[in-house]
Amino acid sequence: MRQNFNQREDRKVLDRLTCLVGNADSICNMASLSAREPFEEEIVDFLNAVSRRLMREAKDAPDLMTLGFWMRKASVSELKKRFVREAKDVRVGRGVAFHIAPSNVPVNYAYSLAAGLLTGNANVVRVPSKDFWQVSMINKALSDALTEYESVRPYICLVRYDRDREVNDLLSALADTRIVWGGDHTIEELRRSPLRPRAGEITFADRYSLAVIDSVTYLEREDRDRFAEAFYNDTFLTDQNACTSPRIVVWTGARRKEARRVFWEKEHELAKKRYRFQPIMGIHKLTQSYLAAAAREDVGIVRTEDNYIVRVSVEKPDSSLMDFLGHSGHLFEYDCDDIMEIRELCDDVRCQTIGFCGEPDMIRPLLLSGIRGVDRVVPIGKTMDFDLIWDGYDLVERLTRTVRLLV
């Protein structure tokens, strides 16, 4: 049975929402709205229309440009090729997706929404509580595009609300899939609100990531400035606080010492030029370094000329190192003779992304060794690139239903 919204109590709860796109009625109507086929043409065209607006109006915002680029018809068609198999079976969206976006990243909710739309679902999205200007721009692009695509309108409702158990309860009861970003605390909070028996949940928990750089491959590159930039984007663009941000740099290969020197010199130069250093950050980084040092015997804090990038080298990398995570340019470093030395670090469900520079064959034995972590290995600079396989989940599979057709 679908949730029935006619009761006065429920309407009262819904009145506590601030709707940025859509309204309380659209939420009520979602219960009886038809699910769509994944990658339906109208949805693809709609996202393309949003993309055009974003790319026209957000030229100086790299995160919005990346979003716009990702939502283009051309790139979505590539996704469609990967995810839609020619088969007799019918695939259809699960129904209603309830998304809880992280509160301190501006654009993530838009990717979540796009994933929900592309898989044929109606979407209620809690957008970041912080008033990011990017959010206003995205919402404007969505609203504008909706005027051309009225039939998509019932499928989108963007809301804002304070932490509110009753709202969580109501929207969770409505959901066929609940998508929770925002890490362990947020997941814990949302788990108090029950889902219906057939409903599914996708949770993005607290994760950590690493970078593996082969010194020889690195030194053979000619575009080292671009490489510095790529690493900067993985790291500083989100204050090194995204789940995808590398926390430790693992150096392999024969020319480690030289590679480290060259790499950090370039990275430091770039960070100093571009990063908005906040006065308290140096203290935070010193604290995390000293906490690690106080607890472990294998720690060496690298002497650097300033606090933009604080480096802590370790001799035995294991996942307990991640209890001392810093941010805003606080990196552990490990000199690695054999890739299997970092097995323990990767054998942890919290371990997510390896930003990689080197020969793929080098890392294969590690991935095949039965580790519990590592969901993706991507080039340095691409750790933030959103994909419909994210954090180890196939979002298309999770957000759709397959109707077996044997006749």
Next chain:
Amino acid sequence: MNYDEILTIPPFSLEKDQKSKLLTARLKALTVHHRANCPQYRRILDSIGYEEDAVSTYEELPFLPVSLFKELSLKSVPDDAIVKTMTSSGTTGQAVSKIYLDKTTSSSQQKTMVKIVNEFTGSGRMPMIILDCPSVVKNRAMFSARGAGILGFSIFGAKKIYALDDDMKLDVDGLREFLEQYRGRKIFLFGFTFMVWQHFYKELLRLKEQGIVFDLSEGILVHGGGWKKLVSEAVSPEEFRKRLQSVCGLTRIHDYYGMVEQTGCIYMQCECGHLHASIFSDVIMRRPEDFRVCETGERGIIQVVSAIPESYPGHSLITEDEGMVLGEDDCPCGRKGKYFQEFGRLKDAEIRGCSDTYAAKF
């Protein structure tokens, strides 16, 4: 020189070079002591490759972030030597600093504080008015920096009364009686800046409008705890002094800067409105982006060093407060040593990232 010998030197008597020599020797010795007796501290020094011989002045010594004392139990004496554990104030749910004191350190703290404060109040105990409520020290659950401050300063009081009752109401009759009894004597008043303003000054102002006036022109007020809560009331330090004077004739008003992590070495504000470092301790302002020492007149993060701590490795700490050295050895008040201004806590960092920050660690 051991600490008892240092204590015989008048607190504001040494010029820069003499003070530097004295502090460098003492602080280096403390570094050796803590390295030998506190395993976590030893590992921290090892991690930065600390070499004692390379240190020529105390400005080159390593410093621990104060927040380390919230995360770790740092002590340099056996557990059975600890006589007192002090904790910092903190809003509910926040971690508090834990500072472990043995007999020596605890007594050095008290002696030091007496030496410093006497330079401003004169020696000898005075009748004391505590501008707070009695429960703040009685109630162990409430025991906090406020309680510790009151107990600490109580050594300057002969006869004491609390000016406020437990509902934070001014005890008008008690106060009148007390002032009557000690008429003509120097009266010592102590309280936290916000409490003084909110529950003492405002009440006196109200009473004055009704024609009830107290004469505190013989009083000396020492207050501390910071201005953060008063910023919302838009009260500047100058305003604070001026208004108190106009309502009760109080002219001798001294703010102070200090922290539970270095109790004893407080920085008292002089007649010229400057905070002063005694010979027992010092402040060093550091640039946030590289921790290099600031020029005089340049804002920076306050590092504090203290010659006292033997039972815990807190002799060199970097705070999360901002300050500025105004000068050294040449304050018009005549006291030697650095004088400075404090601007309150650094702003919290605004950090992006996927994980929501509910109970942020910092």
